[in-house]
Amino acid sequence: MADNFNFELVSPERLLVSGSVSEVVIPATEGEMTVMANHAPTMTTIKPGVVTVKFADGRKDRFVVFGGFADIIPTGCTLLAESAVHVDDFNVDQITRRVEAARTELAQATTDEHKFGIESYLAELTTLRGIVVPA
């Protein structure tokens, strides 16, 4: 049985999770990563995706996050999400709204770099929609 560590999921509005967990899957910018106890200290940004939390008592929970970053140290992990909701409270409108906002931003973008950033963000959102919404 793996060791447990402290995990905190914080959004600007409130603290969503704070407790002892055995495993957390984070949608990091450079690919999904699973964090377990005694992970090397890592700081990473997060893309829109689903965070899966496995609590110490074996319970599992999933949260939808939109960007942010994670601060991982051997004894704990803090995930600062720009916006986070529990999967059960989530609805498609939230993604659709963001997709529309990103599209309008794309239309106004002038530099290539900016365009590229928004396009990849859009792609991530679309993938996320595919994951969360049952077809």
Add this chain to the structure above:
Amino acid sequence: MPSLKDLKNRIASVKATQKITKAMKMVAAAKLRRAQEAAEAARPYSQRMSAVLANIAQAVGQDDSAPRLMTGTGKDQVHLLVVCTAERGLCGGFNSQIARLARDHTRKLLASGKTVKIICVGKKGFDILRREYASLIIDRVDLREVKRIGFENADQVGRKVIGLFEKGEFDVCTLFYSEFKSVISQIPTALQLIPASAPAAVAETTGATAIYDYEPDAAAILGDLIPRNISVQIFRALLENVAGEMGAKMSAMDNATRNAGEMINKLTLNYNRQRQAQITKELIEIISGAEAL
């Protein structure tokens, strides 16, 4: 000398006012509780954010790759003031205190030959600053339609500020808001957003100076983090403002209710005295009429 009827009317109208102020006080108290809860719920995020930021800033601080949002443009010619106030009045000196701080700041900057630009968040600050510095106000954000301030509202302001910075519209950005100390005390505060005053002290206390792996690299994370931090700071300021506004409104309305009570007492005393005087007068008339027979 007002007649009895006039006095009666006045008492009735003051009573009606008292009822309104009492209701407003109670509404403010309920909203204050909610605002305080929101401010408290938002605290962990901004705390962790500054801890992480201090950590990365330490790692990146040495090289020149640090983003310009943190180091600034190297000049301080053009100042941007973001003035956050409430949308509604009737909350004592709350709005005017913030506006006064911003105004003094503006005056000082103008006197030393700097250029000042102002963004008003909230209607009341705009109303006050418009009188003197209408030409300096470049934008205003209206949050009147917003029932509950979310991070999105703050992010919208943050993006605006960053957009202006990237266009080279200003060099230094300062945020004005009111810090919520307690129900009876809110302190108008000026906070420099850009260049970010590095929260160096936090790193010491957390002691987390571990060597981190950065994914992607530290500079990229920092570049992502700092704009977010600006939004978070604005969000915190807005939440503090709401709590402060409600606190100020509560005490202002409490005062108003008490004043109305005093006024009613005074008017009632006056009314009774006159009524008594009139009765005495009528009695005298009757008695002297009876004696004359």
